[in-house]
Amino acid sequence: MLIPKITTFGLILVLVSIFLLPISLEKDLELVMVKEENQLLVIDDFSKDPNSNWIFLNAAYWNTNSENIMLTEPGSERVGVMWLKHNVSSPMTIEFSYKIGGGNGADGLIFMFYKDWDYEPGIGGFLGFHCREVEKPCPRKSAPGYGIEFDNYYNSKEEYGKDYGEGDPSPNHIALLKDFIGNHLIYVNDTRTEDDIWHNVRLIVQNDNITLFIDDEKTLNWTGIIDRSNNHLGFGSGIWGYDHQHIIDNFKLYGHKIIINGLNPGWKVQLFSGDSRIGEANVPEENVEAIIDVSDISAPIKGYFKVFNESELIFESSTFENIWGGDIWSLQESDSNDSLIQFDDSFLNPQTIAITISFIGIIILLIFLAYKRRQ
Numbered sequence: 001m002l003i004p005k006i007t008t009f010g011l012i013l014v015l016v017s018i019f020l021l022p023i024s025l026e027k028d029l030e031l032v033m034v035k036e037e038n039q040l041l042v043i044d045d046f047s048k049d050p051n052s053n054w055i056f057l058n059a060a061y062w063n064t065n066s067e068n069i070m071l072t073e074p075g076s077e078r079v080g081v082m083w084l085k086h087n088v089s090s091p092m093t094i095e096f097s098y099k100i101g102g103g104n105g106a107d108g109l110i111f112m113f114y115k116d117w118d119y120e121p122g123i124g125g126f127l128g129f130h131c132r133e134v135e136k137p138c139p140r141k142s143a144p145g146y147g148i149e150f151d152n153y154y155n156s157k158e159e160y161g162k163d164y165g166e167g168d169p170s171p172n173h174i175a176l177l178k179d180f181i182g183n184h185l186i187y188v189n190d191t192r193t194e195d196d197i198w199h200n201v202r203l204i205v206q207n208d209n210i211t212l213f214i215d216d217e218k219t220l221n222w223t224g225i226i227d228r229s230n231n232h233l234g235f236g237s238g239i240w241g242y243d244h245q246h247i248i249d250n251f252k253l254y255g256h257k258i259i260i261n262g263l264n265p266g267w268k269v270q271l272f273s274g275d276s277r278i279g280e281a282n283v284p285e286e287n288v289e290a291i292i293d294v295s296d297i298s299a300p301i302k303g304y305f306k307v308f309n310e311s312e313l314i315f316e317s318s319t320f321e322n323i324w325g326g327d328i329w330s331l332q333e334s335d336s337n338d339s340l341i342q343f344d345d346s347f348l349n350p351q352t353i354a355i356t357i358s359f360i361g362i363i364i365l366l367i368f369l370a371y372k373r374r375q
């Protein structure tokens with residue numbers, strides 16, 4: 001009577017394991033959101049040697065004590081320029097802080113972008129934006145590109161050079177320049193050009209719009225066709241006879257799109273910060289990625305993702321501290337699901353239990369069969 005009981009017991013174990021296996025397989029399809037890369041992102045507070053990211057020219061140097069960049073300091077007839085080593089021609093957001101002052105005036109600093117860097121930076125009121133024809137002849141558009149200038153000294157048309165044309169609009173102005181130091185596409189008169197106080201800049205360069213915030217206040221807004229044929233960015237500053245300090249710090253460069261791949265056509269991704277949904281995108285037909293526009297959101301974003309298939313929420317990520325425009329994220333199955341035989345998690349997981357029970361059941365059946373044959 002014992003033998004049928006053993007057989008039944010073995011069979012029950014095998015059946016139980018057959019029920020448990022699908023549960024364990026379903027658990028295996030756990031998803032995770034993983035950050036792949038961000039090729040655009042540059043964050044530099046200048047606390048570490050910046051020479052890996054930047055090229056420094058003339059008077060510009062890394063101030064190791066105050067951990068910032070001195071573009072120009074008191075002296076005469078100086079220019080300081082720094083260039084980011086990698087090229088950028090896409091829409092972007094730039095942030096930095098600056099402080100100008102401490103001396104008896106002049107000349108200002110400039111953030112340059114989509115710019116040609118193949119020239120000798122001009123001193124004084126030229127801010128290193130292009131060459132200075134006083135030293136040697138150079139054509140007006142020898143180093144085309146854009147600049148956001150913080151100009152604290154009035155230069156007349158004559159001072160900029162007769163051939164060039166335009167002069168400064170006022171002694172203190174913040175302006176968007178193109179190609180030439182006297183070509184102000186748009187400007188505002190503003191005393192934050194030499195008040196010896198730190199200010200925070202956020203510059204948003206979109207496809208056809210440039211918006212400048214200073215201390216979170218919208219200061220310039222310009223719309224038009226933007227020439228992206230040059231791809232360098234950096235800073236310049238010049239002094240002539242006066243001697244302000246021109247210092248920058250806390251540089252950030254990031255993009256306007258977050259790409260999430262590993263999805264299916266027709267799915268949808270939402271980006272949340274706290275309880276508020278700050279971005280959303282659908283996966284187009286015959287595609288596997290969603291692109292969320294975050295161009296008007298200051299980064300880094302502390303937030304999380306929700307992924308929906310055609311009808312329902314299928315995944316919600318944990319909260320990430322640092323989501324940046326330009327990030328590429330990927331929805332993936334979590335690592336521990338590649339093989340059925342994987343015991344590294346816990347011996348109590350359903351998959352392990354199912355395999356173990358099944359194994360015991362088969363052993364019992366084999367013992368029973370061997371026993372029967374010997375009889």
Ligand SMILES: [Ca+2]
Pocket residue numbers: 107108125151152153154155168
């Ligand atoms: Ca000037």
Ligand SMILES: [Ca+2]
Pocket residue numbers: 149151168169173175181182
């Ligand atoms: Ca100017």
